[in-house]
Amino acid sequence: MPQVFRRPDSLKEAPFRYCPGCGHSIVHRLIAECIDELGVRERTIGIAPVGCAVFAYDYFNFDVIECAHGRPPAVATALKRLMPDRLVFSYQGDGDLASIGLAEIIHAANRGENLSVIFINNATYGMTGGQMAPTTLEGQKTSTTPQGRDPSLHGHPLRVAEIMATLEGVSFVARTAVDGVRGVKECRRLIRRSFECQLSGKGFSMVEVLSPCPTDWGMTPVESLRWISNRMRSTFRTGIMKDRGVDDWRRG
Amino acid sequence: MPGQLLMKGNEVMAEAAVRAGCRFYSGYPITPQNEIPEYLSWRLPEVGGVFIQAESELAAINMVYGASAAGVRAMTSSSSPGISLKQEGISFLAGAELPAVVANVQRGGPGLGNISGSQQDYFQSTKGGGHGDYRLLAYAPFNHQELWDLTMTAFDKADEYRNPVMILTDGVLGQMMEPFVPTEYVPPGLPPKDWVLDGCRGRPPRVIKTLYLGEGELERQNLKLQKKYQRMKEAEVLYETYMVDDADLVIVAFGIAARVSLSAVRLLRRRGRRAGLFRPVTLFPFPEREIGDLAEAGRRFLVVELNLGQMVEDVLLAVNGASEVRLYGRCGGSMMTPEEVVDAAERMESLDTRRRVRVSLK
Numbered sequence: 036m037p038q039v040f041r042r043p044d045s046l047k048e049a050p051f052r053y054c055p056g057c058g059h060s061i062v063h064r065l066i067a068e069c070i071d072e073l074g075v076r077e078r079t080i081g082i083a084p085v086g087c088a089v090f091a092y093d094y095f096n097f098d099v100i101e102c103a104h105g106r107p108p109a110v111a112t113a114l115k116r117l118m119p120d121r122l123v124f125s126y127q128g129d130g131d132l133a134s135i136g137l138a139e140i141i142h143a144a145n146r147g148e149n150l151s152v153i154f155i156n157n158a159t160y161g162m163t164g165g166q167m168a169p170t171t172l173e174g175q176k177t178s179t180t181p182q183g184r185d186p187s188l189h190g191h192p193l194r195v196a197e198i199m200a201t202l203e204g205v206s207f208v209a210r211t212a213v214d215g216v217r218g219v220k221e222c223r224r225l226i227r228r229s230f231e232c233q234l235s236g237k238g239f240s241m242v243e244v245l246s247p248c249p250t251d252w253g254m255t256p257v258e259s260l261r262w263i264s265n266r267m268r269s270t271f272r273t274g275i276m277k278d279r280g281v282d283d284w285r286r287g
Numbered sequence: 288m289p290g291q292l293l294m295k296g297n298e299v300m301a302e303a304a305v306r307a308g309c310r311f312y313s314g315y316p317i318t319p320q321n322e323i324p325e326y327l328s329w330r331l332p333e334v335g336g337v338f339i340q341a342e343s344e345l346a347a348i349n350m351v352y353g354a355s356a357a358g359v360r361a362m363t364s365s366s367s368p369g370i371s372l373k374q375e376g377i378s379f380l381a382g383a384e385l386p387a388v389v390a391n392v393q394r395g396g397p398g399l400g401n402i403s404g405s406q407q408d409y410f411q412s413t414k415g416g417g418h419g420d421y422r423l424l425a426y427a428p429f430n431h432q433e434l435w436d437l438t439m440t441a442f443d444k445a446d447e448y449r450n451p452v453m454i455l456t457d458g459v460l461g462q463m464m465e466p467f468v469p470t471e472y473v474p475p476g477l478p479p480k481d482w483v484l485d486g487c488r489g490r491p492p493r494v495i496k497t498l499y500l501g502e503g504e505l506e507r508q509n510l511k512l513q514k515k516y517q518r519m520k521e522a523e524v525l526y527e528t529y530m531v532d533d534a535d536l537v538i539v540a541f542g543i544a545a546r547v548s549l550s551a552v553r554l555l556r557r558r559g560r561r562a563g564l565f566r567p568v569t570l571f572p573f574p575e576r577e578i579g580d581l582a583e584a585g586r587r588f589l590v591v592e593l594n595l596g597q598m599v600e601d602v603l604l605a606v607n608g609a610s611e612v613r614l615y616g617r618c619g620g621s622m623m624t625p626e627e628v629v630d631a632a633e634r635m636e637s638l639d640t641r642r643r644v645r646v647s648l649k
Binding site for chain 1: 339347352354359383485486488494
């Protein structure tokens, strides 16, 4: 009987220990599948963030560096500049990328660093126990906004993909959601597109993924997926915000 | 002297770094160290290296973290407030055992302070600086020859120990010009970097990390690091002495304060005082045994530094109650004159020596 499903070479023989229903396991697998397909596992360097996905190196079967909170784009910048023929990607959460590391991500993008960024937006700080993130929805209850996020006190959800799309250095930016089969397939396509963008030298690309965190949202996995579809998607519009062809690409 | 170069101290460090094989630099503008990034912005591309003006000190030190993980000799520089910002990354470099060279062209503090030369970051440089139990190898050059030589040494030692190395200098040395001999860089025999992240072709994947959550894992890692610092203490202590053989008063000073103190020792000798100078070249490891031996032999100590009492604590630990220790410090970017040091030394001569251990300001 032909084998139609197997563990990608880019994933280690280790069971995911993320919470049941967590989006990290899905996106890790999608990244691994894309790297396998592109045949670049042996020239990939991944960057693990601070947060639940710090454990990415327990799962990815290629070189991984863990670094300080919010700084993956700076670390990636140096790795890629010194090894331009490698695939370098950072994997970052919303606290990491959209809060403490906002300067690093904006400037790496604005310099047009030839990098891929996978940005996991779950509207909360997962590992520290569900505090308010820059991406927390209006009214969303978190452990530091027990009455719900009040924009007059806590500001508004930060739409990072839209900000990135305004930067000259960015060649590809998209947002998707792993809230169902269609979203998962789309996510895989966009991650692959981001990697291809880098491998063909087109410059900075980012895929923002709306991703479930059932534990900190206080929901079942299925409820979490519905919450993404019904609530998150209306604040964070999915789709491709920018896709610049090779011909348009100009290195600054 | 033939073959000498006349350069600004900051540029001396920058060129020495290039000669020692540094091929990556990232930094953020801050006075009085700007000549280092300015010089390397054109010099590194000349030799196929990478220069990046980072968006912040945080980004700069984390770029160095990435460059080092790629196996490339990497450097950053800053001045005091900027070095405070870099402490996050320095702690990560130490934890991940990644080599890097960090130059601190010190200015007055705390806060923004001013832009004059200072030695107020001694504690930060020698006691770790950032969070966690770690140490940096810290060099304190006192002229341009040492800025040149010790910058090269710093890269070798960073690789040898897989640890960040601090070049602790100041705005005076960084900004002034003086001649030095650009000695040739001779690479030492170092083991291959079998920890570099460059893609896992033909080998198992590698991980560079600082997180150790398992039972006892972090303690084991801390103990491993401590063994490394112990090896530094045994093998890397550098110091210089001037006229201490017959001295009864030894001035202990490093960097620019040691130059002033050297003039003071000469003045004191002219007045018939038996004074000498002990100059630590490494601040960590500190030459504690050597100072302890001098104390046991009956020497008294005057610590002269551009702060209000930092290295004096290490001298006190080294002396361990065996002799008298006093401090003469200027601070906030002010510079002492040789005459002030002479006065401090002469005041010490007239002190009641029945009280053997004494620390006071001026």
